[in-house]
Amino acid sequence: MRDRLTDALYGLGWSAVRRLPEPVAVGLGRRIADTTWKRRGASVLRLESNLARVVPDATPERLAQLSKAGMRSYMRYWMESFRLPSWGRDRIGSGVEVKDIHLVVNGLASGRGVILALPHLANWDLAGAWVTTHLGVPFATVAERLKPETLYDRFVAYREGLGMEVVPHSGGSAFGTLARRLRSGGLICLVADRDLSSSGVEVKFFGETARMPAGPALLAQQTGALLLPATLWYEDSMMRGRVYPPVEVPGSGSRAEKTSDMTQALADVFATGIAEHPEDWHMLQRLWLADLDPQREQREQE
Structure with a gap:
């Protein structure tokens, strides 16, 4: 029943929110964000805990301000995503730089x-969507398998409608498919600050140990593709972004050592972008190993 309700709510978002006038959708998103923030549920508290690592000298008042702004940014993401299938090329282009x-x-x-x-x-x-419409370049990406399966299907259809090729994270040969796209000179885009497997790479992230996916570094080594970090942020009505110089494959070391060095380089760039715009980092899940395994931190200190 819970899965069916979740699927129905997302379906309502894509069918109803997209028809709202934009100012109404913006206002609705802000009201939902503020209501959720005031309830101080688990997701809000986790966001605040994560932001405390990003802004370690923040007072409780400052952290509360950041988490409130963070929930507004997160809900802006959803309101935009629900409406994005109805946006034309000009609307997408006018909102991204x-x-x-x-x-x-x-x-x-x-x-x-x-x-x-x-x-x-x-x-x-x-x-x-901006890449596919304004650069005219299709690309492949990976999607986490969601429950229920109908909800995963909705996300796949949504992203494919924006010009993306969606490869499931599990249940198939995602790495091989992405490697083939890169060898043919294609583009892949990966959200890579949270590991969804048991084979991630440990990195130092805001002074503590976290685990991030090895895939980007391994793909670059295996295919010779350029590995380019990027960050995004909101600025009033615009979304802005920056592409950083490539993370190079080290000239020496084992495959594991190269992967570790390259993933740490990605983490460092991500940390720079997140520190500049902490309110736009939508990390409402546990990320640092001390949160995933509280006993680990104690063992390391003994």
């Missing part, structure tokens, strides 16, 4: 293939 996008364009022109890796900042789906 990305600095140093030439790094992507030049990388694709070289025929090497490009991996864009980014954290959960602002609206990665809107950024993807």
Whole structure:
């Protein structure tokens, strides 16, 4: 029953919210965000705990302000996503501006293939729609399998409607499919600040140990594709972004050592973007190992 209700609510969002006038949708999203924030549920408290790592000198009052702004940013993501299928090319283009996008364009022109890796900042789906409509470049991405299956199907249909090829994270050969796209000179985009497997790479992230996916670094090593970090943020009515110079494959070391170094380099860029715009980081889940395994921190200190 809970799964069916969840699926129905998302379906209502895509069918009803997209028909609302934009100012009404914006106001609705803000009211939902503020109501959720005031209830101080588990997701809000987790967001606040995560932000405490990002802004370690923040007072309780400042953390509360950040978490409230964070919930508004998170709900803005959803309201935009529900409405995005009805937006035309001009509407998408007028709301997005990305600095140093030439790094992507030049990388694709070289025929090497490009991996864009980014954290959960602002609206990665809107950024993807901008890539397909304004660069005219289709790309592949990975989606977490959601429950119920009908909800996963909704997300796949939504993203495919925006011009993306969606590869399931589990239940198939995601790595092989992405590698083939890169070897043919294509583009893949991966949200890469939270590991969804048991094979992630440990990195230092805001001074503590977290685990991030090895996939971007491994794909770059195996295919020769460029690995480009990117960050996004909201600025009034615009969403802005920046593409950073490529993370190079180290010239020496084992495969595991290279993967560790490259994933740490990604984490460092992500940390820079998140620290600049902490309110736009939509991390409402446990991320640091001390939160995933509280006993681990105690063992390391003994």
